[in-house]
Amino acid sequence: MSTSVQTNSDQAFQRCLSPDCLATYDLGEALTACKQCGELLDVVYDWEHLPIPDTLSQFQSKWSRRNQPLCHSGVWRFHELLPFAPPEKVVTLGEGQTLLHASDGVAQYIGLNRGGLFLQYEGMNPSGSFKDNGMSAAFTHAHTIGAKRAACASTGNTSASLALYCGVSKLMQAVIFIGSGKISYGKLSQALDYGALTIQIAGDFDDAMHRVQQVTEQLGIYLVNSVNPFRLEGQKTIMYRVLEGLDWQTPDWIVVPGGNLGNSSAFGKAFLELHQLGLIDRIPRLAVINAAGADTFYELVENRGLKWNQGRPDRKIIEQYYRELDETKQRASTIASAIEINRPVNLSKCLRAIDVCQGVVREVTDQQILDAKSQVGANGLGCEPASAASVAGTKLLRAEGVISPSDRVVCILTGHQLKDPTATVAYHTSDQNEFDRVLASRGVLQARYANQAIAVANNLDEIVSAIQANN
Ligand SMILES: *Cc1c(COP(=O)(O)O)cnc(C)c1O
Ligand SMILES: [Zn+2]
Secondary structure (H helix, E strand, O other): OEOOOOOEOEOEEEEEOOOOOOOEEOOOEOOOOOOOOOOOEEEEEOHHHOOOOOOHHHHHHHHHHOOOHHHHOOOHHHHHHOOOOOHHHOOOOOOOOOOEEEOHHHHHHHOOOOOOEEEEEHHHOOOOEOHHHHHHHHHHHHHHOOOOEEEEEEOOHHHHHHHHHHHHHOOOEEEEEEEOOOOOHHHHHHHHHOOOEEEEEOOOHHHHHHHHHHHHHHHOOEEOOOOOHHHHHHHHHHHHHHHHHOOOOOOOEEEEEOOOOHHHHHHHHHHHHHHHOOOOOOOOEEEEEEEOOEOHHHHHHHHOOOOOHHHOOOHHHHHHHHHHHHHOOOOOOOOOHHHOOOOOOOHHHHHHHHHHOOOEEEEEOHHHHHHHHHHHHHOOOOEOHHHHHHHHHHHHHHHHOOOOOOOOEEEEEOEEHHHOHHHHHHHHOOOHHHHHHHOHHHOOOOOOOOOOOOOOOOOHHHHHHHHHHOO
16 A cells, blocks of 8 residues: 655655665555565654754653643654654554563562662553554554554454554554464453454464465555554654663663564664664663574574674575474464564564664573563562563573673563463462463473462351461
8 A cells, every 4th residue: 555645754764674775665655565675664764854852851841741642642752753743643542651660579580689670561551562652653654644444463462452543543444363262362352342353363473464464465454563664663662761761871781572573673773763863872782582482583593693794684594494494384382472473574673673782682481481470470560471571581691691680671561461361370370270271281380489379168267277377
């Protein structure tokens, strides 16, 4: 789908990521890849001709004007750093009202000094995950170019978010593609409740992603998966809020779960731009954490030596690995369903992020993820399994000595605890059958921090003695 609508003069445009191509496209085009070479696209700005604050702290004054929708949104408060749409076209539902929380309890679990660990709790977004940051931006772009239908493939949270923006704004119809049996009820219930047209495909996320790209192209539907470069513009603001939470000081590490690698790619772009604009003098290191059952990025970067290589990553390494996945019929499999993805669409952009941020990639098991999740919960911030990969990954990097005890580390908690209660309840259950069904089948053998309910008869004496025995 393409129109000739000019959105924000020529101070912003889309550009191919490949240095050998660098084809540019007008903002009015809805594209998910370069038409010349198939690489991903970036949104690029002519900063010299745009009004940029001299210091990041100037954004703070907007908070006192939060009665205005653009200042109320944690995304659009930073409009000057993602100026692709005119303010009157912005669609906002108050996304990005999220804060950075210090957690000494989780710091202790990880092995960091007191005061060194921060959790950026993106579960507090309107649809319960960080996806709203990106959806507000992509939706705004779709609205600017007059789209009437928007689609995505989803492990759950993108569809919940799209359904919400469509349902509330009434500007577009949502069409969502999900794999069968893979989506948690918390997320599915949102899409259905908000009124999205829901297509459940007999396949997994990678299958749904492949089909949605075909269908949107054939029917001219706007695609809001993170191959959409505007999504990532909105997700940059998560890093602006992290900096804000640290009084505009750069932390040593940002740790984030990696699924389709949109978030990590957006973070890399955010820091690259802030550095180029002279708004920060130091770039933090980035750690991207895969689940061991969906560890393509880890395998490619840490074991097979894949690098950004100034925009010319060795495609043969990727193709060879995907061939092996096909030949061995390997499918992504992890309890952390939001990162259960074997062919991450933002692979090349994330290589750039790793390059910009001197990044590392690690994998953690479902056991490590759920143990970490229980510690996040025990310290007062519930998250879904995928989010806890960031905490589990930090603990691993601390044990390796890559992160030192005195480092300041920010873990991104990507989604809310109530998104996936099945995993939480199974972890804490005393019912061995339930534990085996949900967890042991995934190699989780022990719920180290389980807080089991105590079953008692409906009898006063037994209830009293159960309480006293567990004091
Ligand atoms: C989408 C999602 C992820 C993965 O993010 P990517 O940008 O795809 O790497 C992680 N956690 C949660 C809760 C998500 O919804
Ligand atoms: Zn190109």
